[in-house]
Amino acid sequence: MELCNYTRPDRTRYYEIEAIEIPIVYNKYGDHDPSGLLYVLKKDADRIRQGALRNFSKEIPQPYEEVKPLVIRANLGETVVITFSHSLDRALSIHVLGMNYDVQTSDGTSAGFNKDTTTRHKIVYTWYANREGVYLFHDMGDTSSSKDGTNIHGLFGAIIVEAPQSKWLDPQTGGQLESGLFADIYSPGKPAFREYAVFFHDELEILNKDGNPPVDPHTGLPSSTTGISYRSEPMRNRPPLTHDHADSGEDISMSSWVYGDPAPPILRAYVGDPSKIRLIHGGVKETHVFHLHNHQWQLEADNPVSTILDSITLSPQECYTLDILHGAGSLTETIGDVIFHCHLYPHFHEGMWTLWRIHDRLEDGSAHLPDGAKIPPLMPLKDRVAPPRKDKEHPGYPGFINGVFGERPLQPPLGIQNPDGSNKIEPTPLEQANFVKNFAPGALYSETCPCHAGGKPCSCRSDEGSDLQPSCMPDGTDVKVFEIAVVQAKVTYNRYGWHDPQGRFFVLKEDLEYHGGLDCYIRKVEEQKIRVEPLVIRANAGDCIEFRFTNLLPERLEESPFQMETLTDIVGHHVHLVKFDTIVSDGAANGWNNIAGARKYETLIERLFANTELRTVFFHDHLFANSHQMHGMFGAMIIEEAGATFHSVRSGKKLRRGTQAVIRRKDGTSFREFALFVHDFAFLFDRDGNPLNPPEVPGSHDDPGVMGVNYRCEPMRERLKCHEDPAYIFSSFVHGDPATPILETYPGDEIIIRLLDGAHEEQHAFNLTGLSWRHEIADPHSPLVASQTIGISEAFNLRITKKYAPGDYLYYFGGIDDAWLGLWGILRAHEKPVKHLKPLCKGKDRILPLPPCPGKDAVIRKYEIAAIQHNIPYNRHGDHDPDGLLFVPLKDVDQALCGHYEPKPLILRANAGEWIEVTLHNLFDPSHPVEYFDYPRVPLDFRHQPSMRVSLNPQFLNYDPVCDSGINVGYNNREQTVAPGESKKYLWYADQEYGPCIIQSFGDMRNHRYHGLFGAIIIEPAGALWYRNFSFSKALHEDEAVITAPGTESFRECVVMIQNGIRMLDADGKLVKTIREDEGEAVDDEDTGEKGYNYRSERFANRLKSDDRISLIFSSRIHGDPATPLFKAYTGERVIFRTMMPADKPRNVGFTIHGHEWMEQPADPFSRVIPLQGGVSIGNTFNMELKNGASCPGDYLYRSGSVKWDIESGMWGIFRVLKQGIGCRYRNACGKIWKRICKSR
Known part of the structure; x- marks a missing residue:
């Protein structure tokens, strides 16, 4: 064996791994894969096999605790020797992505002219742990797409390479671990941290407790299942509490008050614990978007200017380490149940979600949840101060939350205003005993607006974005307040009459008042006198923000060819990236938290903190997202740098909202800002009322509807009906300008495009001809790109500083399905000033990127x-x-x-x-x-x-x-x-x-x-x-x-x-x-x-x-x-x-x-x-x-x-x-050529 460039580690770690076939039960409802495959430590194989079969034989099959994807660990610099065996009648293997190995002996594949490193019995693999991180391994013995394939049934796992001399301990017992999803990691000279391995996987071959393919109880259609770490909590198993045929129960489907905790493993920590999520895609087909509520990480953990994220695209076999900023509870030390999930809503619906439970009091294993389930012990990290013990007034989360198991969760105390402005819900004495000292509506259990230094509570800042002050006015006079309503109206997407008769969107209440009230506003929208677009508001880094969110929607979505009649009598407002009190301001009903939503005519109060320049912040309803986000229920808050001001592109006057703005920085420079939301599953009808691309059955998730950009689209098919040559499909001379946003600028103006994906399942790829930008906006070493893949809830900031010439540039979403349905538009750089577009500054030279012609010395x-x-x-x-x-x-x-x-x-x-x-x-x-x-x-x-x-x-x-x-x-x-x-x-x-x-x-x-x-x-x-x-x-x-x-x-x-x-x-x-x-x-x-x-x-x-x-x-x-x-x-x-x-x-x-x-x-x-x-x-x-x-x-x-x-x-x-010198008469073509060139010069 030739080790090539691999180091020879002094220490060797050995694992014996076996592949076994057993039924994998995914939840307490008996959903199972009868042909499950998994890797296990050989010493555990018989116990896991027997335990799994014993639980499977129950009247309703039950999960066996130890049936989870195998996660093993090693230290940096170690050699890892894997002895792999199985007794199944097929060739299997273990292939690892990202670790070093000899391809002839340890690839786990029979590739090319290599030796066959799959096995029908036993084989030894050797890997070299040369870099910290998480690495997926899986079977390459069967990469077929069929139901008989191995990967689809769970034959995957991961190895995590820790820092040198690390130890990994059981979070419940403190004992040493050999394998496991969760561990407490102790490394010399470094803070201890909680480590969570989280596997997303899809295309599961699931049967229900009766041995039949699952069926959606509302549509009667086959119901798919997606999973996290061999568990799944699909909405089909969580029926509504009423007998109303229109009640889908979606609003409470993530609530533990109604159904108990979800099946996928729940992450647990004490507030402030350093934490890393090792995110792994073990699935076979879908690209997912992982989203974690109220917590963030940086794309590059050690890079101070790297982008702050809370959502990220995750493709099959891809892995990430998410080093959570500020640890569990984030900057504001929030407690409660933090949900994470795939943001593609059908996947969420199909079971790909679970919780991260952040405790405020010591859990020693003696306490119980409201449903009677025992709370497992959780050992404090040894290098941190242990949390306080529980007492009568402080029973620990969720013991102080008011509620009754089996019933709907309650709305947050002090957080709901009645239509007359009065408070709807007073706190119980137990709830109030657990409030923080400086509580406010929407911020009861954590200080939402701390200062930059020391974390002291405050809710105000000094002028022009200087650092927050160490104290604040108790009345919150410097809180930035947005009063927002959600309304329904017919929204027309283009001149061809494509429209959504039940468009739902956010609007500032001041705009309703300006247009004469709700009814007048709706009428003007439906008469197309108001051009509706997703709501975009702005704030500055350091702002303490209060949302007052009023529900003005009808209580039901009417039946249509796209969806069944659906009760939507409560609406939430979930905001990404900013900090908030998870229990009362999440805009959701997750775990044992309150249901943070407003019923009709009620107003929900949320308190948020923009701790830094977060840039593009997505928001949406989280309670009925699968029912009406495709109707337009999304928007954005852009957190600009401290001291920046926002202005109209037409007049230069200060601006309250809008997808287009001029932003003036504190240093006097300016840029043009354009917010673009791509969205799919848009339930549109043509001008004659015919549905456009309806599903076979209302309520189906089989890619119904069409697509849009900011509630607009310019479908190619409609243009071809007017002029049949596709070469002129984008020509405004032939067809006029598209209905999609025209991004107007002058050559030389800096541009930032705030790119978001508002709905609903598909991935998209934004392309802009003639221009490019850094992949990470603040990182000068980030690569230049000309396209950006995006999934729902992701947000990107495309800063264009490259010089560009006058003319029209095409932007489009690159997949042909997207472009065909009208996801394209124009960036227009005017050569001369136009009345409706105010220049950024007077007398600015317009510089072309090209000289008139190449100079005499040009190549x-x-x-x-x-x-x-x-x-x-x-x-x-x-x-x-x-x-x-x-x-x-x-x-x-x-x-x-x-x-x-x-x-x-x-x-x-x-x-x-x-x-x-x-x-x-x-x-x-x-x-x-x-x-x-x-x-x-x-x-x-x-x-x-x-x-x-x-x-x-x-x-x-x-x-x-x-x-x-x-x-x-x-x-x-x-x-x-x-x-x-x-x-x-x-x-x-x-x-x-x-x-x-x-x-x-x-x-x-x-x-x-x-x-x-x-x-x-x-x-x-x-x-x-x-x-x-x-x-x-x-x-x-x-x-x-x-x-x-x-x-x-x-x-x-x-x-x-x-x-x-x-x-x-x-x-x-x-x-x-x-x-x-x-x-x-x-x-x-x-x-x-x-x-x-x-x-x-x-x-x-x-x-x-x-x-x-x-x-x-x-x-x-x-x-x-x-x-x-x-x-x-x-x-x-x-x-x-x-x-x-x-x-x-x-x-x-x-x-x-x-x-x-x-x-x-x-x-x-x-x-x-x-x-x-x-x-x-x-x-x-x-x-x-x-x-x-x-x-x-x-x-x-x-x-x-x-x-x-x-x-x-x-x-x-x-x-x-x-091998050097083999296969070609040149030992090293690169070196030979370079030597020859040097001699010739």
Whole structure:
């Protein structure tokens, strides 16, 4: 065995692990997976098997406590030896992501020409713990998508690498632990902390207590289940307390007062305990959004300017360490039940939620919850002062909360105003005995507004955002108050009459008064005299904020083709990122907390604290989110820097609310601010009252409705009814401006886009042509990006300081389903002042990003490119796209059209500082028009004639948007697309090294991209030379190259273009559908089409025809190498994967390379080091430089992390690492080439 670059740790830790098959019971209601699979310590296997079977045999099957995902631990620098065995009749394995190992002995895969490291009995793996963190392991013996696969049934776990010499103790007993989800970690010289391993997983194969697939009691439809750590608490098992057919019980479905605690493991801590959540996605398909209430963490824990988060996208096999800021209870030391959950509401509904219980008093195991359940003991952390003991007046949370088990939770005392303004609920003596000294409505059990220094209570600040004062006025005179109402009205989304007859949204009460009261306001909205948009309000860092939230909604949502009649008689107001009293101001009804909601005409009072510049803060209703958030029940509060003021874009006057504003900083600088909310599951009707994309049954979660941006959309299908050529779909000359927001600015103005996802289930990818921004707004070392994946409740801050020219720029959400339904708009940079847009400052020079033409010393790199129609063979098995469309170098056209030609996506290269002149020739055959196909599907498809026009648009590069963007958008007055037989020159400038920049054609986004009409330009270091991988010949268009440049270490470059949604036919000309409707599972539009890399795909179905052993599916010994690109390097060489996703479907994917890691943010010294990039969607680009270069000799899979469908559909390949001097006449191509170049210079 060759250890390559691995260290040889002195200490070895041994684990014996066994895989067992048992029924896994997910909750007390008997929901179970009869074919559950899990890893266990071998010494525990018999006990767990017997206990699980014993509990399963009860009348209602019950969970067995020890049936949880296996979590083992090691210390940094240790060698971990795993002896893995099982007695099941199949080949299984353990594959770990992110730890070092020898691929020939410990990969857990039979990949390429490696040894088979799966086993039907027993095998030993050796891993090296070289970096602290959490690492998923799972089975690679069966990566099929079927119900018989292993990962879907739970065969996953994790290893956590702790600091050197750490010990991990049982939180309940204080004894040493060998394994376990939760542990108290003690490391020399560091504070002790609570550690919680939390697994999200999906696509569970669940039966109910009667052995039947679960059914939703309201819709009668099959009910899916999602889980946390082998447990789930779906809403279907928590029936409402009334017999009203419209009462879904959603408002109380998370309340322990009604149902007891949820099944997923409850995290526990004492207030102030340092805490880390090790978040792991063990599932197989869905990208989730993890959200934790009232607590935050930074994306990079050790980076003081890293973004503060409370929601994060999580893809299959992705892991995060969430180092909770200020510990349990956060800055304000709040106590109570803190919920965390997947924010995709159907997943929440299906059971993916649980609690973090923060105690205020010592729990010794003698106390009970209100339902009689015993409270387990919790050992205090040894280096912290123990919490006080309980007494009669202080029984500890939740003992002082007023309520009765089995009944609805009560609203918070002092927190509800009656319609006449009087207080509705007085506190009991026991509640009041547990109030903090300076309590106020909405802040009873914790000091919501502490000072920056010392945590002393205060509710005021000095002028212009200086530090908070150590004392405050008891009447709270300096509290910033927002009076907000929630109302219902018909909301029209566009001029085509698409509308939501039951739109629900937040509005300032002062706006209702200004327009004559509620009835007048609603009438004006429905007459479109008021253009409704999501409510955006603003505050400053350091503000103490009070929300007075009034419910003016009807008490029921009426039945429609989209949903059943639903009782919504109480509404909450949950706010992200800010600090508050969890028990009374969470806007929810979680655990044993009060139900923080207002009934009709009541007002809920919430007290919040903006402790720092939090930027974009999302808010929404949490009580009936699955019922009416898709109707528009979301908004934002933007926490600007201290001292900033907010002004109208039109008049410059101070502003109270609005999605667009000018923000003036304390230092005198200004920027334009635009808030954009993307939302899906929008229940719209056309102007004739016909539902748009209704589900088969009202209440179904099968992707109903359409989408919007700020309650607007501009669907492509409606534009095509007016003008049939898709090349002009974005043209305002042809169609007028879209209904979606126009973001108006002047060249040179700084822009910040506040990007949010308001509803409801899907992931989206925001793209903005011609411009870019830092991934993290305050981190100068964060990478530049031109697209941003976003999930519901996430918020991003896109700061654009790059110079840009006058003209119209297209913003759009990249998945074709999104763009087709109208998720696109225009950023308009006016060349001359316009009356309705006040300049940021007078006399400011308007600076173009490009000189009028390249200077005499400029390097102009010229390319001649052709667009052609050509069959694309995806593999040797005959899978192909006979209607393929591709860009090729003009010089290769004759070969492509007349001879044997293997198409590859177009790859261009240029160096930083160069101009690029690209001449595009459209060689489409006019006698063979591009054909319309209805598969892969898009929602609300519309038969039309595809365009024959093509264009080129690059990410990142500087260009004139009017002349060289390749997009006919807005009122830009130069033709940007190319008709058959014509050509056009584009001029671009590479101002810096970007790495991969996707090139797209905007001649017809709907019909060209999935056929392959895309490419990339790689912007290399200044002065770089490019060579073929194992020769001295120049590399222009290859997906493998050696790059050398002055002042930088040469490297191998591997270019990967991820394709999702390919139209593919098999060798017999039949449409390939890996996911089939006839298998009993509804197929979402976003899952139609096949998958691959670089015009290649290696589907399992083809390989299984010659050998049906799924454990050997990746074996080149059995099947030969896959059709997907075979990348090569020598051990130890510097390697950069230029990875991007140009097409086509919005379903997120992941990308991992076995046995390797890279810095998530390459130039950032604080960056996470990751083995898998999650949340990859259309427009995303990544520079993945392998940490320590190519690893040991052998074959390493690169693949998606989604076991269900992605890998089986062909999204995998091999990275072959060669031993020095083997496989090529050059020992080290990078070094040889660099030496030759140096000599020539």
